[in-house]
Amino acid sequence: xxxxxxxxxxxxxxxxxxxxxxxxxxxxxxxxxxxxxxxxxxxxxxxxxxxxxxxxxxxxxxxxxxxxxxxxxxxxxxxxxxxxxxxxxxxxxxxxxxxxxxxxxxxxxxxxxxxxxxxxxxxxxxxxxxxxxxxxxxxxxxxxxxxxxxxxxxxxxxxxxxxxxxxxxxxxxxxxxxxxxxxxxxxxxxxxxxxxxxxxxxxxxxxxxxxxxxxxxxxxxxxxxxxxxxxxxxxxxxxxxxxx
Numbered sequence: 001x002x003x004x005x006x007x008x009x010x011x012x013x014x015x016x017x018x019x020x021x022x023x024x025x026x027x028x029x030x031x032x033x034x035x036x037x038x039x040x041x042x043x044x045x046x047x048x049x050x051x052x053x054x055x056x057x058x059x060x061x062x063x064x065x066x067x068x069x070x071x072x073x074x075x076x077x078x079x080x081x082x083x084x085x086x087x088x089x090x091x092x093x094x095x096x097x098x099x100x101x102x103x104x105x106x107x108x109x110x111x112x113x114x115x116x117x118x119x120x121x122x123x124x125x126x127x128x129x130x131x132x133x134x135x136x137x138x139x140x141x142x143x144x145x146x147x148x149x150x151x152x153x154x155x156x157x158x159x160x161x162x163x164x165x166x167x168x169x170x171x172x173x174x175x176x177x178x179x180x181x182x183x184x185x186x187x188x189x190x191x192x193x194x195x196x197x198x199x200x201x202x203x204x205x206x207x208x209x210x211x212x213x214x215x216x217x218x219x220x221x222x223x224x225x226x227x228x229x230x231x232x233x234x235x236x237x238x239x240x241x242x243x244x
Contacts, residue, residue: 001216002053003239004083005045006203006226007038007075009068010059014041016227018176030230038071045229046080049236053081055106055203055224062087062111069100076101083131087111091124098129106169108133114145115159122164131201132157132165136172139183154190157198167199169224175205176226182206185218192219209238216242 008015008028013036016028027036033044045051056075061067067086076082084097085106094105107130112118121130134153135142141153148156157168168191175183184202191200202215203224212234215223223242228234 001212001220001242002222003049003051003212003242004053004055004201004222004224005049005051005229006055006057006224007041007045008057008059008226009038009071012038012068012071014038015059016230028230031232032230039074042075042080049229049239052079053083053103055083055085057085058087062108065089067096069096072097072102073100076103085133088121089113090117091121094121094125094130098125104129104131104167106131106133107165109135109141109143109145109148109156111144114147115163118160118165119163127164127166130165131167131169132160133169133171136170136174136184138174139172142173153187154194157191157195161195161198166197167201168195169201169203171202171224172204176203182211182215185214188215188220189218208233209242212238212242 014028015026032048033040042054058068072084081103083104083106084102085108086093086097088094088107089111097105107121134157136153141148143149170184170188172183182202182205188200188202199221201222201224202220206223206225206228208228212223
């Protein structure tokens with residue numbers, strides 16, 4: 001299983017997520033670095049754990065549609081791979097990230113208008129460059145689409161897999177930064193059983209090596225982690241043991 005560190009950007013610095021309550025997000029204090037500068041944090045994660053792939057959530061773009069262009073371009077170096085969530089609302093949003101050097105773009109349920117737009121993006125950019133984020137809060141779908149508000153996360157995943165999405169992230173925002181354990185295990189198990197061909201990632205609430213091992217046992221391909229890395233609850237040796 002792969003471990004992917006998460007970098008949350010807000011107002012030009014890295015912040016710590018707290019249960020999806022974005023008004024409470026504050027500048028990160030990390031045991032790995034004495035700065036909240038995005039490049040410093042990325043370098044610290046890279047040097048300490050050997051990471052080459054990073055998940056970046058641009059909260060300014062997600063909430064206010066103001067993309068941190070310069071920061072993302074600076075982070076998108078030749079020796080790293082970025083997966084970026086900017087709250088995609090259109091094909092132009094995807095194109096802009098790819099032009100900045102981003103490897104894969106997150107298509108988040110939180111801002112996705114519905115199935116027609118999802119299918120249009122797959123047709124234009126292809127499944128390799130797009131990652132669906134199945135966004136939840138307290139287990140409930142976080143979506144602006146009326147049709148999806150009336151159904152289940154599993155059914156939405158089925159629809160979008162049929163539309164061509166081969167990479168899915170399951171993320172319960174209420175668990176982010178809580179160190180309360182991942183809350184999506186049951187759903188991830190169902191998804192791996194029904195859609196075994198899909199590359200599945202999850203995140204939110206991961207505490208330690210035991211949590212990672214549980215996700216690995218049920219077949220999750222990647223785990224998104226932030227607080228446990230910065231707080232020292234996961235060592236470089238433990239991360240390496242999961243990735244081997």
